[in-house]
C-alpha cells in the first residue's frame with residue numbers, strides 16, 4: 671500500500687523513528703532548554719532505543735546554539 675504524506679505547515683519528518691519524535695518536537699524540546707539528546711528524550715517521556723537519531727539531535731542542538739550566538743552578536 672502506498673502512503674502519501676500531506677504536509678501542512680510543520681515538518682512531518684521524523685528524527686527518531688523508534689520513538690516517533692518529529693523534527694518540530696525536537697525543536698520544541700530545544701526551545702524548552704534541551705542541551706543534549708537525553709534532554710530531548712526526557713522532554714518526550716521516552717528513552718533512546720537504537721540511538722541512530724542522536725547525531726542528528728546533537729546537530730540540531732549545535733545549530734540552535736550557533737544561531738543564538740549569531741543573533742546575540
Ligand code: FES
Nearest residue numbers: 686688719721723
Ligand atoms: S531512532 Fe531514535 S532511538 Fe532509534
